[in-house]
Amino acid sequence: DAKTTQPPSMDCAEGRAANLPCNHSTISGNEYVYWYRQIHSQGPQYIIHGLKNNETNEMASLIITEDRKSSTLILPHATLRDTAVYYCIVGEGSARQLTFGSGTQLTVLP
């Protein structure tokens, strides 16, 4: 599976959009981009995933560049409850395991 690079930490003001970047320059054509987050003492929570098109759900939007070498997770209106570690992972759709890196600690400030 391809590796990802994320900034270790980011801050965002409450009510503003949080844009979390992820680089995955070695991604292969059949690998998906997945985003999870982990709030302290809880299990990782699935947020969104995509292959090449931008995706949106009730939690977030995922923007994948045309060359698929990077992506951005967007939380449109961050709240204090969005403070968490956010993991960007790439893996094949048919693979049965996903490798978690260090993630980005997002702190939403009041």
Added chain:
Amino acid sequence: DAGVIQSPRHEVTEMGQEVTLRCKPISGHNSLFWYRQTMMRGLELLIYFNNNVPIDDSGMPEDRFSAKMPNASFSTLKIQPSEPRDSAVYFCASRGRGGNSPLHFGNGTRLTVT
């Protein structure tokens, strides 16, 4: 949907004792994963099952660790004998059918071995 259910939430035991962690995956999911999380090593995959069959146990640290999945709705992770370095949070996750289905995690078992 109750999600992935793990028990117990917390376990404190003495070195040398046997520890059994339990997991009930989401109904209908056909893959199950055991992860361990520590501050030093982050989230590590220990073993995963597909249709109740162990597929890859290369992440299991040593023979003291064993995992079983006797049926589609139950799995155990056993440590015998336990050691202080096994202290960690252990997560179970399940995944549905479909090539790009995401993982769904339980809330973990915090294990402390004294």
